[in-house]
Amino acid sequence: MRFAPQTDxxxxxxxxxxxxxxxDDLFDRIPPGVRLDRDLDVPDGISEMEILRDLRSLxxxxxHVDDLVCFAGAGAYDHYVPAVVWAxxxxxxxxxxxxxxxxxxxxxxxxxxxxxxSMICELTxxxxxxxxxxDGATALAEAVNLARSTPxxxxxxxxxxxxxxxxxxxxxYGRGAGYEPEVFDVVNGRGGRPQVGEDVACVIVQHPNAYGxxxxxxxxxxxxxxxxxxxxxxxxxxxxxxxxxPGELRADLAVAEGQxxxxxxxxxxxxxxxxxxxxxxxxxxxxRIVGETLDVDGRTGYVLTLQAREQHIRRERATSNICTxxxxxxxxxxxxxxxxxxxGLEELGRxxxxxxxxxxxxxxxxxxxxxxxxxxxxxxxxxxxxxRSATEARDVLLERGYLAGVPLPDAEGRALLVAVTERRxxxxxxxxxxxxxxxxx
Amino acid sequence: MSGDGGGLGGGTSxxxxxxxxxxxxxxxxxxxxxxxxxxxxxxxxxFPALDVPEVRVPAEHARQRPPELPEVAERDLVSxxxxxSQLNYGVDTGVYPLGSCxxxxxxxxxxxxxxxxxxxxxxPQQPDRTTQGALELLWRLERALCxxxxxxxxxxxxxxxxxxxxxxxxxxxGFHSKVxxxxxxxxIPDSAHGTNPASVRLxxxxxxxxxxxxxxxxxxxxxxxxxxxxxxxxxxxxxxTLGLFxxxxxxxxxxxxxxGGLVYYDGANLxxxxxxxxxxxxxxxxxxxxxxxxxxxxxxxxxxxAGPVGVTERLVPxxxxxxxxxxEASDTxxxxxxxxxxxxxxHGFLGNFGVLVRAYAYVFLHGREGLKxxxxxxxxxxxxxxxxxxxxxxxxxxxxxxxxxxxxARTLKEETGVRAMDVxxxxxxxxxxxxxxYFPLIVEEAMxxxxxxxxxxxxxxxxxxxxxxxHREAHEDxxxxxxxxxxxxxxxxxxxxxxxxxxxRW
Numbered sequence: 001m002r003f004a005p006q007t008d009x010x011x012x013x014x015x016x017x018x019x020x021x022x023x024d025d026l027f028d029r030i031p032p033g034v035r036l037d038r039d040l041d042v043p044d045g046i047s048e049m050e051i052l053r054d055l056r057s058l059x060x061x062x063x064h065v066d067d068l069v070c071f072a073g074a075g076a077y078d079h080y081v082p083a084v085v086w087a088x089x090x091x092x093x094x095x096x097x098x099x100x101x102x103x104x105x106x107x108x109x110x111x112x113x114x115x116x117x118s119m120i121c122e123l124t125x126x127x128x129x130x131x132x133x134x135d136g137a138t139a140l141a142e143a144v145n146l147a148r149s150t151p152x153x154x155x156x157x158x159x160x161x162x163x164x165x166x167x168x169x170x171x172x173y174g175r176g177a178g179y180e181p182e183v184f185d186v187v188n189g190r191g192g193r194p195q196v197g198e199d200v201a202c203v204i205v206q207h208p209n210a211y212g213x214x215x216x217x218x219x220x221x222x223x224x225x226x227x228x229x230x231x232x233x234x235x236x237x238x239x240x241x242x243x244x245x246p247g248e249l250r251a252d253l254a255v256a257e258g259q260x261x262x263x264x265x266x267x268x269x270x271x272x273x274x275x276x277x278x279x280x281x282x283x284x285x286x287x288r289i290v291g292e293t294l295d296v297d298g299r300t301g302y303v304l305t306l307q308a309r310e311q312h313i314r315r316e317r318a319t320s321n322i323c324t325x326x327x328x329x330x331x332x333x334x335x336x337x338x339x340x341x342x343x344g345l346e347e348l349g350r351x352x353x354x355x356x357x358x359x360x361x362x363x364x365x366x367x368x369x370x371x372x373x374x375x376x377x378x379x380x381x382x383x384x385x386x387x388r389s390a391t392e393a394r395d396v397l398l399e400r401g402y403l404a405g406v407p408l409p410d411a412e413g414r415a416l417l418v419a420v421t422e423r424r425x426x427x428x429x430x431x432x433x434x435x436x437x438x439x440x441x
Numbered sequence: 442m443s444g445d446g447g448g449l450g451g452g453t454s455x456x457x458x459x460x461x462x463x464x465x466x467x468x469x470x471x472x473x474x475x476x477x478x479x480x481x482x483x484x485x486x487x488f489p490a491l492d493v494p495e496v497r498v499p500a501e502h503a504r505q506r507p508p509e510l511p512e513v514a515e516r517d518l519v520s521x522x523x524x525x526s527q528l529n530y531g532v533d534t535g536v537y538p539l540g541s542c543x544x545x546x547x548x549x550x551x552x553x554x555x556x557x558x559x560x561x562x563x564x565p566q567q568p569d570r571t572t573q574g575a576l577e578l579l580w581r582l583e584r585a586l587c588x589x590x591x592x593x594x595x596x597x598x599x600x601x602x603x604x605x606x607x608x609x610x611x612x613x614x615g616f617h618s619k620v621x622x623x624x625x626x627x628x629i630p631d632s633a634h635g636t637n638p639a640s641v642r643l644x645x646x647x648x649x650x651x652x653x654x655x656x657x658x659x660x661x662x663x664x665x666x667x668x669x670x671x672x673x674x675x676x677x678x679x680x681x682t683l684g685l686f687x688x689x690x691x692x693x694x695x696x697x698x699x700x701g702g703l704v705y706y707d708g709a710n711l712x713x714x715x716x717x718x719x720x721x722x723x724x725x726x727x728x729x730x731x732x733x734x735x736x737x738x739x740x741x742x743x744x745x746x747a748g749p750v751g752v753t754e755r756l757v758p759x760x761x762x763x764x765x766x767x768x769e770a771s772d773t774x775x776x777x778x779x780x781x782x783x784x785x786x787x788h789g790f791l792g793n794f795g796v797l798v799r800a801y802a803y804v805f806l807h808g809r810e811g812l813k814x815x816x817x818x819x820x821x822x823x824x825x826x827x828x829x830x831x832x833x834x835x836x837x838x839x840x841x842x843x844x845x846x847x848x849x850a851r852t853l854k855e856e857t858g859v860r861a862m863d864v865x866x867x868x869x870x871x872x873x874x875x876x877x878x879y880f881p882l883i884v885e886e887a888m889x890x891x892x893x894x895x896x897x898x899x900x901x902x903x904x905x906x907x908x909x910x911x912h913r914e915a916h917e918d919x920x921x922x923x924x925x926x927x928x929x930x931x932x933x934x935x936x937x938x939x940x941x942x943x944x945x946r947w
Binding site for chain 2: 033059
């Protein structure tokens with residue numbers, strides 16, 4: 001199947017007009033030594049029906065989370081995506097457009113991003129948001145680059161309870177930027193006492209953390225500030241209907257995985273990198289930022305602003321190399337937050353917290369199953385210790401139709417991280433508990 | 442888009458329709474932001490009744506005051522964002538000749554397959570044995586991309602081209618460090634995209650700028666003088682950002698390899714050479730691909746993209762993890778993370794998988810002949826359009842353009858005071874999305890035009906007529922251009938004011 005519309009007659013007439021005799025002439029500047037003198041070793045083209053058959057057959061070889069009851073989290077969550085979200089974000093005037101370089105033809109995307117920025121500020125209690133980054137892990141790497149822009153402050157302290165994939169991403173970005181993230185210990189899965197010297201750029205805490213536990217974030221951020229460092233919080237946007245926002249906890253920078261805001265699981269992407277900051281840092285922020293202004297007739301409109309921070313203007317002195325971001329995911333998040341409103345967000349948070357608490361209670365009643373950190377408060381995710389390998393138990397439960405959680409290396413590989421979203425019913429949670437009880441019997 | 446008639450060589454006159462192709466009318470009560478529609482107590486959400494006991498968040502962690510999100514009904518949401526979408530121009534609206542961005546038609550079937558629950562509803566933390574179809578898709582796509590680019594292996598993880606650049610540069614760093622030869626500099630041509638120097642900095646290198654010669658190509662003698670054993674590599678787009686093929690590419694890669702450097706292919710313009718030649722055969726060691734430019738994955742108004750990176754055999758150890766590996770004996774696939782020389786992880790999970798599904802659909806729909814045709818027709822369209830407008834907007838450099846061309850409005854500016862941006866804005870009033878302007882930076886009054894292969898001859902003729910009309914009007918009534926656009930819902934915006942009086946939220 002092809003999408004180029006020219007007929008043979010078009011091609012010959014167009015070649016004539018240009019003054020060429022064959023299509024090969026168009027490529028005559030390619031030196032003979034590098035021309036490909038054979039066909040590509042790619043199969044022959046196929047029809048739409050055939051590609052659909054091929055991809056359906058590949059898709060059928062996956063067990064997805066409508067087929068399995070999903071208790072897996074660890075950075076991506078099976079929250080409900082209301083029908084309205086992609087009915088709107090999926091409108092082709094949005095999804096087939098480019099980065100809004102011509103604002104007169106791009107007011108839709110620009111205004112939606114302005115609304116996204118506004119809602120992220122409301123949500124986080126911080127003063128400014130950009131128009132999106134790639135995902136949570138890379139958003140953290142960008143926040144660290146921002147924090148390290150203060151001269152003399154190069155070191156990066158990160159709690160041992162931050163998602164290990166985020167720390168791995170920092171390690172990769174640090175190879176170029178010239179730092180190695182230093183992991184500080186936690187006590188019973190949370191807290192810790194980072195030593196914040198005058199060479200420390202930032203202290204990174206995830207709250208709720210990678211175990212799902214609530215952190216003494218205020219205290220940790222106070223420690224960061226006493227040492228003159230920036231406090232960076234990795235947060236869960238959907239916790240903020242019930243949990244105090246990063247701004248109130250005195251975080252200077254807040255980053256998040258925005259997948260939970262109306263975006264599909266999609267095997268890990270496309271997701272949404274959220275970053276919010278204080279106004280003092282606005283000129284150091286990475287990526288696109290939309291601002292409100294007036295047109296020549298005095299009407300309110302929107303443009304990409306503070307572009308002097310960006311690669312296409314500032315080149316090697318840019319705050320980041322970001323060009324393409326995740327605009328469409330940010331538009332989905334905007335519609336989703338509009339659907340929730342303040343009450344919906346709170347109701348959602350209450351449901352996640354209540355269902356997770358109920359699940360933790362039910363699982364702990366199984367002989368041999370215990371909380372990994374007894375007495376610790378959590379939001380929608382918690383770790384339990386099983387009497388056998390968590391990977392083995394997870395695999396047994398797959399046969400019973402449950403994606404029971406994500407195995408952790410803790411407790412000699414017997415810890416399982418269980419996430420419970422608003423989608424899970426009491427019946428499903430009870431079902432998981434009985435299946436696990438039988439698997440362990 | 443509707444054919445407005447037209448013919449070759451200006452024989453038949455074409456009347457482009459007048460007026461911006463975005464919504465301009467609407468009831469005034471629907472203007473404003475979503476917040477303006479908010480009324481206390483109105484709501485869109487619904488959840489099942491809570492079926493487990495209520496719990497309380499510990500007081501010290503609880504939110505005291507709810508966030509001031511808008512309170513609107515679902516119906517409000519729908520009319521608000523439908524209205525916003527109608528203020529926006531996409532490829533589905535019409536020709537989108539934004540040079541360097543390759544805004545071609547995005548096949549609808551790609552949206553259908555990406556939404557299959559077996560892909561869209563897959564959790565990234567599922568065990569490999571429940572995701573064999575997804576892993577096989579990634580494997581097959583990787584093989585196809587390697588064949589298309591002439592590379593040995595590829596990572597599909599980078600979520601955008603710029604992240605691909607950083608990945609490639611970190612691979613260079615890993616390679617040189619491994620042999621105890623850390624180098625400090627990366628060479629880039631003066632016509633490069635801004636992401637190149639920005640990525641160079643992020644990778645901890647300094648940029649060395651290579652001048653272009655009178656033909657708009659890399660000045661090879663300058664390159665020879667500027668690269669030495671402190672240069673880790675060269676980043677190059679080919680065809681370059683002027684739309685011209687680097688005719689001395691073999692010599693260029695030789696020069697860099699001679700000092701022990703690596704050569705990086707910025708895949709921004711790979712769509713021009715599909716099936717005709719391959720970066721690997723030109724001597725490139727690392728290649729990134731922008732899936733939206735080459736394989737028509739929709740750009741989403743600014744993302745998501747995907748920036749797969751391919752490398753030659755000797756650089757495979759440095760690729761990011763996790764990687765998809767195929768079982769030797771059995772037809773099974775697994776994600777591996779244990780590679781001692783790997784640069785690490787570039788994304789929280791596997792990258793923009795949903796975008797990669799669309800790229801897979803595009804590659805295999807087209808197949809070997811279809812991909813070659815993509816390159817042929819995109820180059821044909823660009824050359825035809827360049828030919829149609831050359832009297833008004835001559836090429837900035839004399840060579841034969843490939844999939845895009847860079848023209849200049851320098852003469853027009855000298856004669857009338859009308860600038861490239863004014864032409865762009867007038868083109869909006871004539872019903873089209875304009876080209877890229879003022880890039881590449883080395884061309885005065887640059888107009889970078891990329892019609893792509895999916896435009897008909899009729900739409901190219903109509904666009905050409907619009908450009909020629911704007912050129913005529915510049916001489917006859919230049920206010921039409923200086924004041925344009927006048928038919929859009931919002932006219933030229935005060936960008937200086939936006940930056941001076943920052944209003945970044947409601």
